[in-house]
Amino acid sequence: MALLAVLVVPDERLKQVSQPIEYFDSSLRDFIQDLEQTMRAGPGGVGIAAAQVARFERIVIVDVSSKPNIKHHGRLVLINPEITQWHGMVQGREGCMSVPDYTGNVIRAQSIQLSAYDEYGQKQSYHCEGYEARAIQHEVDHLNGMLFLDRVVSRRTDLFRRKNYR
Ligand code: NI
Numbered sequence: 001m002a003l004l005a006v007l008v009v010p011d012e013r014l015k016q017v018s019q020p021i022e023y024f025d026s027s028l029r030d031f032i033q034d035l036e037q038t039m040r041a042g043p044g045g046v047g048i049a050a051a052q053v054a055r056f057e058r059i060v061i062v063d064v065s066s067k068p069n070i071k072h073h074g075r076l077v078l079i080n081p082e083i084t085q086w087h088g089m090v091q092g093r094e095g096c097m098s099v100p101d102y103t104g105n106v107i108r109a110q111s112i113q114l115s116a117y118d119e120y121g122q123k124q125s126y127h128c129e130g131y132e133a134r135a136i137q138h139e140v141d142h143l144n145g146m147l148f149l150d151r152v153v154s155r156r157t158d159l160f161r162r163k164n165y166r
Contacts, residue, residue, distance in 0.1 A: 004038045004053035006097050014098055015145040018056040021078045024121030028059075032077055032119050037063050042097045045133040049142030052098050060139035064132045065162055070166040072132045078116035085113035092134055095162070096102070105158035106151045108134045 007014055020115030021028065031050075039048035039061055046066070050059040072104045095103045111129035114136065118124055128136055138148060152158050 001037050002034050003041055005035055006101055007050050007054055008098050013054055015054050016097045016144040017145050018051050020058050029119050037095035044095055047139045049139045051142045058143045062135045062139055064135055067131055070131050077119045081114055081116035083112050084112045087111045094138055096148055101162055103160045104148055106148050108137045
């Protein structure tokens with residue numbers, strides 16, 4: 001396994017749209033292991049998209065199980081994810097390994113329905129809410145070349161400089 005280099009703003013590659021996965025083979029699973037290790041080594045460490053390590057394929061990993069008292073599915077590997085339903089709107093604070101110096105307030109759906117393939121090519125569907133739903137929406141944005149900075153409520157009042165991150 002290997003830690004992968006994470007792109008950080010203002011790297012233009014973060015705006016690239018990622019392509020769907022077609023082959024679910026062992027090289028994909030090897031990459032997912034490296035991607036997961038990179039996520040867990042980072043601060044926060046609750047989600048990562050392949051685009052953040054300059055592999056522009058529709059793969060995200062989310063695991064919010066370290067947060068207390070929330071509903072979650074544990075470790076989620078989401079390949080070619082499609083969010084099909086959005087319910088409610090809620091504002092919350094987000095950070096990102098690719099935006100090390102800031103956090104920001106972003107409005108997201110409170111709950112979502114999604115389908116995705118797992119790393120073995122099996123189609124799965126999930127209902128997610130709260131912090132897990134927020135993390136998934138954030139990571140799926142990366143696959144479309146978007147950062148939370150693009151959705152922050154107001155750059156003037158809802159962007160906050162971090163003191164200690166990394
Ligand atoms: Ni991010």
